[in-house]
Amino acid sequence: MxxxxxxxxxxxxxxxxxxxxxxxxxxxxxxxxxxxxxxxxxxxxxxxxxxxxxxxxxxxxxxxxxxxxxxxxxxxxxxxxxxxxxxxxxxxxxxxxxxxxxxxxxRPKTEARAPRPKEARMTPIGAAALRTLSETLPPSPLTAALARMAARHGAGQSAGDGKKNK
The missing domain is CATH 3.30.300 (GMP Synthetase; Chain A, domain 3)
Structure with missing residues (x-):
């Protein structure tokens, strides 16, 4: 029981x-x-x-x-x-x-918490705009950073290649 x-x-x-x-x-x-x-x-x-x-x-x-x-x-x-x-x-x-x-x-104070990882997400249109901008600028560290950011947020294709041709 x-x-x-x-x-x-x-x-x-x-x-x-x-x-x-x-x-x-x-x-x-x-x-x-x-x-x-x-x-x-x-x-x-x-x-x-x-x-x-x-x-x-x-x-x-x-x-x-x-x-x-x-x-x-x-x-x-x-x-x-x-x-x-x-x-x-x-x-x-x-x-x-x-x-x-x-x-x-x-008695050392313990850290509250580790900072949370960034969770910012960009829309596909914003990522495509970054990719386009990186393609129009002259080669520089900024251009490379913009291209990496666009790729990280899903703009692996250029803005005009959003749809596949059949």
Whole structure:
């Protein structure tokens, strides 16, 4: 017999619930929520304290024993953060953070996606016009490029040869 009995009525669509409500149900979720809120507040403070070029490339980690871990996108930014450490620690302490030192680590950001290949298509009339143009121009790299483009888009024949003679 199947785990999913056919005689039981369908449960229906789940009711959307606010995330705060879901995270407040158990102690484990409450601890997770507190950690997420702390990281979010730390991100806001860092965005205000750091120059724009750093704020967009630095992610806060955790605070353990007074050491705040910051993840920089590359080593040059990590070196810059290390130079800013005394000022940044002092400003974070003024904002109420229990931070005595920074631990700066490099964590490269992953590229979003590889660019999609071009999908532009040309109409047969446009390709034929390119072929005709390439035939009327004097020999040059431009003429060769136009001929290749026309051939790639299906104008292997010249504009006047569009129909076969019988």
């Amino acid at each position: 199947s785990r999913f009995s056919r005689s039981s009525p369908p449960a229906g669509p789940a009711r959307p619930q606010p995330l705060a409500e879901v995270l407040g149900r158990t102690d484990a979720f409450a601890a997770l929520r507190a950690g997420v809120e702390q990281i979010s507040a730390l991100e806001r403070d860092l965005a205000q304290l750091l120059p724009d070029y750093l704020a967009t490339s630095v992610e806060p980690g955790f605070i353990k024993d007074g050491a705040l871990t910051l993840f920089a996108a590359h080593s040059a930014l990590a070196a810059r953060l290390r130079h800013l450490e005394p000022r940044l620690v002092a400003e974070l302490q003024q904002r109420g953070w229990n931070v005595r030192t920074l631990a700066v680590k490099v």
